[in-house]
Every structure is written in structure tokens, then in C-alpha cells.
Amino acid sequence: MRILIVTDAWLPQVNGVVRTLQYTAADLQTWGHQVEFLTPEGFRTMPMPTYPDIRLSLFPYRKVSRRIVEYNPDAIHIATEGPLGMAARRWCLNNGFPFTTAYHSRFPEYVQLRTGLPLSVSYAWLRRFHGAAEAVMVPTPVVRRDLEARGFNNVASWSHGVDLNTFHPEGRADALATEPPVFLYVGRVAVEKNLAAFLELDLPGSKWVAGVGPQREQLARRFPSVNWLGVLDSQQLAEVYRSASVFVFPSKTDTFGLVMLEAMACGCPVAAYPVTGPLDVIGDSPAGVMHEDLKTACLQALEIDRRLPRQHAEQFGWEHASRQFLSHLRPHGAELDLAQWAELNPRTLERQQTSES
Incomplete structure (x- = not known):
């Protein structure tokens, strides 16, 4: 056809x-x-x-x-x-x-x-x-x-x-060489992604953002301690996901959130709000933490065994x-x-x- x-x-x-x-x-x-x-x-x-x-x-x-x-x-x-x-x-x-x-x-x-x-x-x-x-x-x-x-x-x-052959736990995991734990966001840098809610959090370790968008310059000036990456290809993304301690998904407006699955396929647990997208991707699995307090979700996600996110992602071929x-x-x-x-x-x-x- x-x-x-x-x-x-x-x-x-x-x-x-x-x-x-x-x-x-x-x-x-x-x-x-x-x-x-x-x-x-x-x-x-x-x-x-x-x-x-x-x-x-x-x-x-x-x-x-x-x-x-x-x-x-x-x-x-x-x-x-x-x-x-x-x-x-x-x-x-x-x-x-x-x-x-x-x-x-x-x-x-x-x-x-x-x-x-x-x-x-x-x-x-x-x-x-x-x-x-x-x-x-x-x-x-x-x-x-x-x-x-x-x-x-x-x-x-x-x-x-999710492409389970590209996004997997095996391979380079030192692409984000900053103070651990490493909290990561990947996606558009735009107002609807609610990214400031993540960057404002008082978290241990370091924060990384991979992506471009209309808010990037403004947020980079506002949060000078945050580390920034541009657009990455799939192989580079997989290395970044593997290098992160927690993937943070602050959006409250996404219909799905493919990046959450990519992160979990690489063994990285997810922290998110309990809203559309995370509710369907994470569900009641132990692969991530959803909480109205995003900081609480981030800190609790640090305790997740990295084998669990991969196991959960394998259901989404x-x-x-x-x-x-x-x-x-x-x-x-x-x-x-x-x-x-x-x-x-x-x-x-x-x-x-x-x-x-």
C-alpha cells in the first residue's frame, strides 16, 4: 500500500x-x-x-x-x-x-x-x-x-x-561528568514544558538540559549553574540517558512523553508529576516516581534499582x-x-x- x-x-x-x-x-x-x-x-x-x-x-x-x-x-x-x-x-x-x-x-x-x-x-x-x-x-x-x-x-x-535496540543500558555512561547525582531533562525548551519547575528545585548534585527552544537563552541566564546540551542524535542521547541518575519530566501538558520511555530503556528512573503522560508511561510500575512535589519525586527516584526502568520499557516495543x-x-x-x-x-x-x- x-x-x-x-x-x-x-x-x-x-x-x-x-x-x-x-x-x-x-x-x-x-x-x-x-x-x-x-x-x-x-x-x-x-x-x-x-x-x-x-x-x-x-x-x-x-x-x-x-x-x-x-x-x-x-x-x-x-x-x-x-x-x-x-x-x-x-x-x-x-x-x-x-x-x-x-x-x-x-x-x-x-x-x-x-x-x-x-x-x-x-x-x-x-x-x-x-x-x-x-x-x-x-x-x-x-x-x-x-x-x-x-x-x-x-x-x-x-x-x-521506544527503540529498544538504540536505547539500552549497555555502553558509555560517563557523558555527563559533573557532581553526582545527575538530574537530566531532554526535550524542547519552551514554556509549555514547565522546565523552570525543575531548574528551580534545590537538589543535590548537578542538573543538565538537552534541547533547544525559545526559552533556552532566558533560562540559561536565569540558572547559570545548569549544564546545557544542544540537539543530540539517538546514540548521543542514549549515552546521556545512561549517564544520568534521574530523568526529570516537569511537563504537565504532554500527551505522552516519548523521552521518558527512552530514559527508562537506558536504565534511568523517571521523576514526574502525576499527570497525563507520566500516568500512562510510568503507571503503577516501580520504574519512576510521580508526586505533586517534584523535588520529592526526584529524591525518591534516586533509590530505584536501574534494572527496573529497563524492564518496564521493554513492554513498549x-x-x-x-x-x-x-x-x-x-x-x-x-x-x-x-x-x-x-x-x-x-x-x-x-x-x-x-x-x-
Whole structure:
């Protein structure tokens, strides 16, 4: 099957959305599917206001339409609600082409933090954007319940995973050569990540931050004792995770938090608030500590046997997540072998037969 994934988030950004799409595509290609990405590459872009690392495509509809027609996909997945996602959605609606979407980030909460826009306004827009999709895929049961409570009626589960071959406990573990214990954060340095809540803590040892974003310069000036790293590749990240005593996840707005799984896969315990993301990733396992007092969580996490986070992470392989993704796609076109497709997606065949009758 020829699958087109449309995403406004793409390299050189390094974040959970990009890595999730990369891992999913790799699995799909291994299973014999063709996957094409439609990204901001090749489009005229401008920096996103308040977040210049993200590039927004300018007036992309005509070019998006041409790319879709040239690729001639069997299925379209729209990963983001940005300009490319909106253009692809418009093309699909204009041409009667079914599509799926995904809800990776708590967009309304991010917008409210940056602009003060009421949540009701953002969620109303999101209901309209995702309402036309065959399914809007979400990473956790908590997020699914939240969206359904806000009137979304086409929500489907798409759990995420971790690359256990790249992120593992064996290998270099001295990349952060500062006073122990070492507390680490990896991710975007932006207001929605609540990073200051971690950096303000009075903790023993030293603190490290790996990542870039609009708050980096401000926070680096405010917390001069913190050690900073830029964007790292997967191998470097694994070394950093292995070198940390505790991975600290201060965000209260993430839908999942792939970095927590990466850290645990490397044997690093996690400290977090008991909110969406950590509740699903850590759950009731002994691989991390969730507490309303983040300092308490950090100090208690120091006592965790490093074998436990790895054991917990091993439950989150990518294959199951990728098969979930595939099962939600709806192929377009009578030339497809629906009987063969039903082996992967029986719900689609049932829906097709119902509509024909």
C-alpha cells in the first residue's frame, strides 16, 4: 500500500512527533508498504511566532495538491494541524478522499499558555479539524477520555513505543561528568514544558538540559549553574540517558512523553508529576516516581534499582504501535484488494460492506 504522511513537524526538529513518525514509517516499510512524507521541505516557510524553530509553510495548497496527485497514495494520514495539514485536509474533502489524523500535543493548552486564548475556542477548532477524519489517533487512554469528554466522537488509540535496540543500558555512561547525582531533562525548551519547575528545585548534585527552544537563552541566564546540551542524535542521547541518575519530566501538558520511555530503556528512573503522560508511561510500575512535589519525586527516584526502568520499557516495543496505526488507515480506490486489506483492518472492511448495503 502507498501511504502518504503529511506533517508540519519534521527534521531538523528533534521531538516526539518526528521520532514517532520515523519509527512508524520504518516498520511500515519493513512490512512492504511504501511511505512518503509531505513535510515543509521544498515549501516557502516562515518562523512560527513565539517559536522560531518551527517553520510554517506559506500558502501551500496548490503545491500540496500537486504532490498528492503525483504520489497517488492509497491512504493519507495527516499528522499535524499546521498549514500543510490544513491544506491536505482541504484536498481530501474536495476530492472525497478518506484520511486519518493524530493528536500528538495538547495544542489548546499550549496556545493558552502563549496567547491567553480560551481553551473552548481552540478545542472547537480542533473538533472541526479532526471531525472529518476517519479516526483521530491519540497515544494514551487518558487523552482519549479527555477528547471524548470534549465532544470528539472518532477517537482511536495509537500507543507509542521506544527503540529498544538504540536505547539500552549497555555502553558509555560517563557523558555527563559533573557532581553526582545527575538530574537530566531532554526535550524542547519552551514554556509549555514547565522546565523552570525543575531548574528551580534545590537538589543535590548537578542538573543538565538537552534541547533547544525559545526559552533556552532566558533560562540559561536565569540558572547559570545548569549544564546545557544542544540537539543530540539517538546514540548521543542514549549515552546521556545512561549517564544520568534521574530523568526529570516537569511537563504537565504532554500527551505522552516519548523521552521518558527512552530514559527508562537506558536504565534511568523517571521523576514526574502525576499527570497525563507520566500516568500512562510510568503507571503503577516501580520504574519512576510521580508526586505533586517534584523535588520529592526526584529524591525518591534516586533509590530505584536501574534494572527496573529497563524492564518496564521493554513492554513498549514499536511493532504493536505501528500495527495500531496501520489498522486505523482507510484505503481509497476500488483497485485495492479489500479482502487482503481486511487481514490488517477488519473494521474497515465491515464499514465498507455496511455502506454498500
